[in-house]
Amino acid sequence: MLNVTNVTKKFGELTAVNDLSFSVAEGQVFGIAGPNGAGKSTLYNLITGLYSFEGDISFKDRNISGLPPHKIAKLGISRTFQIPQTFPSLNVRQSMGVGSYFGSKNGYQKDYVDRILEFVNLADKQDEMTGQLNLLDKKMLMIGAALSTKPDILMLDEPMAGSNAKEILKLMDLIQRINQDLGVTIIIIEHFMKVLTELTEKLLIIETGTEICCGDPVEVTSDPRVIECYLGDAND
Ligand SMILES: Nc1ncnc2c1ncn2[C@@H]1O[C@H](COP(=O)(O)OP(=O)(O)OP(=O)(O)O)[C@@H](O)[C@H]1O
Ligand SMILES: [Mg+2]
Structure with a gap:
């Protein structure tokens, strides 16, 4: 469904993403992990069209390299950010509606927004201003707003942080329901290895922009190269 082929991103002298290739299959939960500064969020910024890059990214057999973010969103790729972003001047329902209005192929659909409000457990808070929400509800709202674009792929950037x-258990349950009940393919960047081994079917580990290994999450997390570069300090 998503194919990343020989993708490189340089910021001046710094190579943030270095010749990365991987594929995400339809229906999969695909994990990405690696130390701070490994290039994980940059990779999301490349897939969603925020920066130019070398290499190719294709989605549903269409080359999306170089397309602007709104076109990539309309094709069916949605994402959340490492730090939850909400619209302080809007209430929960309105915020959710923004995704539906601007991001989905069919424009604003009230019934679908209602369904997603229920799905992320925010139906009873739909009239609250987004600034009033606690961190978990802000995350639920950000995920809900991403879902209200009706994506084929949802990309989550460290949702448990x-x-x-x-x-964490609530968020894991939500991610599983998004994948299984809504049929949305998931890519998740996460530091918690236990979350990744429980949730994902395939796991990619990167360090300084370069692939360390990719495959079955249990095998990957017991690979000595991964333990050395990452788990040593993160799996206490
Ligand atoms: N817009 C930018 N301009 C210059 N350098 C950048 C930019 N964005 C990211 N970088 C650099 O690219 C490298 C990768 O950053 P990135 O944010 O992708 O890492 P990350 O794996 O998401 O880390 P973390 O786990 O801390 O979120 C870092 O060295 C970072 O400083
Ligand atoms: Mg990051």
């Missing part, structure tokens, strides 16, 4: 154990 700053969450406690109970919140």
Whole structure:
């Protein structure tokens, strides 16, 4: 469904993404991990059209390299950000509607927004201003707004960051339901290895923009190269 082929991104002297290639299959939950500064968020910025790059990215057999972000969103790729972003002047329902209005192929659909409000457990908070929400609800809203574009792929950037154990379980449950009940393919960047081994079917590890290994999450997380570059300090 998504094919990334020999993709490189340089910021001046710094190579943030270095000749990366991987494929995400339809229906898969695909994980990406690596130390801070490995190039994970930059990779999302390339897939979603924020920066130019060398190499090719194709989605549903169409080359999307060089397309602007709004076109890529309309083709069916949606994402969240590492730091939850909401619209402070809008309430929860309106914020959710922005994704539906601007991002989806068919424009604003009230029934679908209602369904997503229920799906992310925000139906009873739909009239609250987004600034009033706690961190978990802000994350739920950001994920809901991404879903309201009716994506084929949802790309999550460290959705568990700053969450406690109970919140992590809620977010894991939500991600599984998005994948299974809504049939959305998921790419997830995450630092928590336990989350990745439980949620994902395939896991890519990168360091300084370069692939360390890619494959079955249990095998990947026991690979000595991964333990050395990453798990040593993250899997305490
Ligand atoms: N717009 C930019 N201009 C210059 N350098 C950048 C830019 N965006 C990212 N970088 C650099 O590219 C490298 C990769 O950054 P990136 O944010 O992709 O890492 P990451 O894997 O998401 O890290 P983290 O786990 O901390 O979120 C870093 O060295 C970062 O400083
Ligand atoms: Mg990042």
